[in-house]
Amino acid sequence: xxxxxxxxxxxxxxxxxxxxxxxxxxxxxxxxxxxxxxxxxxxxxxxxxxxxxxxxxxxxxxxxxxxxxxxxxxxxxxxxxxxxxxxxxxxxxxxxxxxxxxxxxxxxxxxxxxxxxxxxxxxxxxxxxxxxxxxxxxxxxxxxxxxxxxxxxxxxxxxxxxxxxxxxxxxxxxxxxxxxxxxxxxxxxxxxxxxxxxxxxxxxxxxxxxxxxxxxxxxxxxxxxxxxxxxxxxxxxxxxxxxxxxxxxxxxxxxxxxxxxxxxxxxxxxxxxxxxxxxxxxxxxxxxxxxx
Numbered sequence: 443x444x445x446x447x448x449x450x451x452x453x454x455x456x457x458x459x460x461x462x463x464x465x466x467x468x469x470x471x472x473x474x475x476x477x478x479x480x481x482x483x484x485x486x487x488x489x490x491x492x493x494x495x496x497x498x499x500x501x502x503x504x505x506x507x508x509x510x511x512x513x514x515x516x517x518x519x520x521x522x523x524x525x526x527x528x529x530x531x532x533x534x535x536x537x538x539x540x541x542x543x544x545x546x547x548x549x550x551x552x553x554x555x556x557x558x559x560x561x562x563x564x565x566x567x568x569x570x571x572x573x574x575x576x577x578x579x580x581x582x583x584x585x586x587x588x589x590x591x592x593x594x595x596x597x598x599x600x601x602x603x604x605x606x607x608x609x610x611x612x613x614x615x616x617x618x619x620x621x622x623x624x625x626x627x628x629x630x631x632x633x634x635x636x637x638x639x640x641x642x643x644x645x646x647x648x649x650x651x652x653x654x655x656x657x658x659x660x661x662x663x664x665x666x667x668x669x670x671x672x673x674x675x676x677x678x679x680x681x682x683x684x685x686x687x688x689x690x691x692x693x694x695x696x697x698x699x700x701x702x703x704x705x706x707x708x709x710x711x712x713x714x715x716x717x718x719x720x721x722x723x724x725x726x727x728x729x730x731x732x733x734x
Contacts (some may be wrong), residue, residue: 446706448696448721451647455698456499457706457723458537460512463559464490464527469671470659482662482704487705490527492703493660494723495559497534499541502646503624506543507550508576509642509653510700511563517605517725532563534575548576552629553583554655555639556591557601560700565609572605575611582623584631585616587638597674632657634679634685635670641686642698646683650695651707657683659701661708662715664691688714 448455468487471479475594476489485491499508512532522528538544554560564581565572607614620630626646632639635656642653656672657679658664666683671677690697691714698707706721 443722446721446723447662448698448707450651452502452559452650453644453646453649454499454501455651455707456501456541457496458499458508458536459530460495460497460510460514460563461514461532462530463493463495463513464529464733465493467491471495471663472669472671472673472676474668477593479662479668480667483660493559493701495532496645496700497563498698498700499538502627505549505624506547506629507552507623508548508579508657509552509646509698510554510560511561511575514562514564514566516567517562519545526559533685534563543643545575546578548579550623551576551579551581551589552623552640553581554641554653554700555587555636556583556605556607557636557656561606562603564606572609574609577613579613581610581614582621582629583614584624584629584638584640585618586631586633587616587636587640590637597698632678634675634682635673637674641682643686650690650693651698652686652690652695653698653700654683654687655700658687658697660699661697661702661705664710664714679723 446457467485483491495512497512500507507662510533515531518528519655535545542605566575591607594602620628622628625642628643630641630643632641644651666680669676669679691710696707696709699705704723706723708717709719711718
């Protein structure tokens with residue numbers, strides 16, 4: 443199994459196969475009219491857009507750090523698969539084996555948030571019980587997100603599944619505003635998409651990378667006003683995109699994606715108008731990598 447990679451300084455970023463969903467394009471682009479967003483991101487005949495759910499493996503300083511966990515396996519009814527447009531479930535074990543790793547090798551899991559399409563791969567079903575897929579990992583989850591998933595409101599209870607967080611409860615470490623996992627790699631609280639939503643900011647050895655998570659799930663969401671109808675606090679999403687995204691573009695940062703159907707990573711021109719460098723997702727499963 444060939445996987446796309448980006449190598450920068452002493453860091454290697456690899457995208458694992460976490461499954462794929464197809465969600466309603468109107469919901470994913472909120473109030474943006476379809477004639478505008480469809481120019482930037484294609485949809486199918488039922489108005490759904492392809493959204494990968496591929497965890498990003500960061501290898502640095504002997505650590506194997508995973509960003510989110512994909513949609514898992516065997517957890518969805520046929521009705522759920524139809525509603526969420528799930529056409530492929532996760533193959534995390536196979537992806538890791540192709541790198542000479544196992545699920546026991548993961549040292550840390552950075553959860554941007556705990557919605558089902560990011561957290562369902564945290565546990566697997568064994569003997570009709572849910573058990574951790576990464577038993578040796580520390581799960582880093584924002585304290586606001588952790589409290590909300592345990593006491594979801596009428597809206598969020600449809601995405602915070604107990605079987606995703608209960609099995610890993612003893613592995614969880616919470617933080618308030620930000621936490622530095624290794625030197626220069628931080629999980630930063632933003633809110634917006636969910637109350638406890640976080641992004642990944644990396645400033646290491648003079649290199650800058652950022653993963654905006656679901657504040658900018660695809661390259662087509664670069665416009666700060668293009669936010670999701672799924673966002674619980676859309677004005678916070680806009681504010682945080684202005685604060686984090688715009689400076690990162692000007693400073694020539696790499697942007698990493700979990701959901702994008704086409705790009706694994708991009709670097710825009712300083713005015714944000716042109717993609718100058720990119721790591722493409724190869725749907726033919728041939729290796730696509732870049733070293734910087």
